[in-house]
Amino acid sequence: MDCCGETGWRRTADVLKRAGPMKILCHVAPWCAEQFKVIAEAVSPDADIQFISGFRQLDRTGLVETYYRNVAADRGDDPDERDEETILRCRLLRSLPAEQARRHCSAMRGAIREVLLREKPDLIICESIDQFLHDILFQEADRQGVLAVGLIRTFVNNYFRFSARGEFQVVRSPEEAEIDEVLSLLTDARYIPKNLVPLKASLTKTYFRIYLSNHLRVLYFGLKRLLTGQRYNYHYWSSYKTTRELYAHLIPKRSFGDEDWRERLRRSSKPVLFIPLQHFPEATVDYWAEDTAMVDYPRRLLEFMERLAGAFTLLVKEHPGVWGYRKPAFYRQLEAVSGDVICAPTPTKGQECIELSSAVLVWTGSVGFEAALRGKPVLTTCTPYYATGPRFQKITLQTPLADILQFVRQTEANPITAAEQRDLIRHLLSGILPGQFKNDGSFDAGRADDIAQARRVGAWIQTCLVAPPDAP
Structure with missing residues (x-):
């Protein structure tokens, strides 16, 4: 199970030669903060670990405050050639009027650039890109030569991979026995990815639970934006708009499909x-x-x-x-x-x-x-x-x-x-790794296996990305 080191990420000499502990910046949300802390500690036990977040209660870099100030003053960063695509790919920004979307994109880019220049991280660990904050964070990390890694689970149970925008990264050469094992697993007619196991148990019950929760989500996240002082929190804002505009409906659809x-x-x-x-x-x-x-x-x-x-x-x-x-x-x-x-x-x-x-x-x-x-x-x-x-x-x-x-x-x-x-x-x-990365909020810091799996993910980051075998 050799690491190839062909990762496609920019790896700077500073990461490998820096004197003193590494500085690791973790992008976190309430459902993953504990997991990312364990992962970062496994990358480097003596690292200086900081949280960057769109949630004010978790952010330790000043990102949220700077972003909000930039939006209020309509300032941030000069127009960037990547702004148009950044807006188009983000489900929240593309749903906003063009000028408002540009304003938030510019404000966030300016805030992230300021944070990275001040914090000077050696490594950024984040979920795979799923919103404009993530996207701009990876873009600016690349611009400043900072190693950034995105994590995502895979359809193969108990495997994860490194990816920012879904791109394939060769990170190792699998052994023949592992190939046999996974081939047998995926060709078994009874195989179901873990994220679908509970859903297949009762689709009717799941439908009406989601149907009801969609209506409650509109109210809940609408109030959350107003009462927490986090009007521009991506999770609150996007959940409110996406649910209201794309999901919530009055007349339920009891079934879809032809019996014959x-x-x-x-x-x-x-x-x-x-x-x-x-x-x-x-x-x-x-x-x-x-x-x-x-x-x-x-x-x-x-x-x-x-x-x-x-x-x-x-x-x-x-x-x-x-x-x-x-x-x-x-x-x-x-x-x-x-x-x-x-x-x-x-x-x-x-x-x-x-x-x-x-x-x-x-x-x-x-x-x-x-x-x-x-x-x-x-x-x-x-x-x-x-x-x-x-x-x-x-x-x-x-x-x-x-x-x-x-x-x-x-x-x-x-x-x-x-x-x-x-x-x-x-x-x-060759592009996925043994280990569980949980991005569904199920990580439990009190569960020994969850801690072990998070440490395993961190160990893979250390082995394949921070200090691969071919490192100078």
Whole structure:
């Protein structure tokens, strides 16, 4: 399990040669502060650890106060060439009037630049980018030559990876025994990622819990912004706007999907293209899509469906973890797409949909990897970090249907081999690491295993990024 050191992050000589303890800046929120402290201590036990946060009660750098002053005075940093993309990718900023979005982007950039110049950290540890504060923090760290690492869990249970915007980073060479173990795990029909286990237990109960909580969230976060004096707190503000504008609805949708979907598939004369729906807005779309046009997921999804429905029978299935969030109007738009569109009920197992399909279309979702591992052709609108080998084909709305059909037929004509499966797993494992990073608020500092796993994550940062084997 050797570290390769090919991380893609800027590593400065100061990190390795600095006299005295490292200075580590951790971006934290209430649900992850304790975990990040344990991770940072494992990177360097004698490090000077500081919290930077959009939450006033956690921030120890003065970021919040500087940001608020900048907004009030309409000052911050001069316009940056990256501002337009920063605004477009952030679910909060892009929902604001253009001038207001620019004002907050500039105010935050100025505040972060001031903090980094004053604190002079050697290392920044953060969650993978999911908002404009994260995005600007990574941008300014890169500008100042500071090593910054983003952490995110993966669809492989008990593994995490380093990534800022979803990019793939080769960090090690996996052993053959580990490849065998993970291959067996992911090809087991009973396998379910940990984040979906509780959701699959009762989708109806989950739907109505989410339906009710969405209405309460609008009130709760609206009041939170007013009563805490944190009007511009990203979590409060974004939760309020996103829930009110994209989630909350009055008339619940009790079900989505056709009960006779299997029979309709059997009657279809065209190849079947499985389209597993992806959560939106979410970092895996907002920040992982290289082409910013793909960030508008609902619009682009409908455009791809209209384009592909002429050549394929489209099989659509909702993500079980999203059922209850989207407004019913979204499903009505999908059902109104002209051509052969079949909707599988939400509780249907994704593996069954893969087996009954000729190919799969994804943005960045893990179903793409599951499908490729089973020999299916995978069409992508982006470049998922797990994509490698001949079973993946990136397409655009301009890609000729004839070329897409040819790719699907040629791939189907070549059954996947055991060697090819192992290559897919080897590639995946080269960019993910054993260990649990919990970004769902479930970390418990009183649980020994959670502490051990956080220390394991910190040890990997130390081994692969701070002082890799090839370091000078």
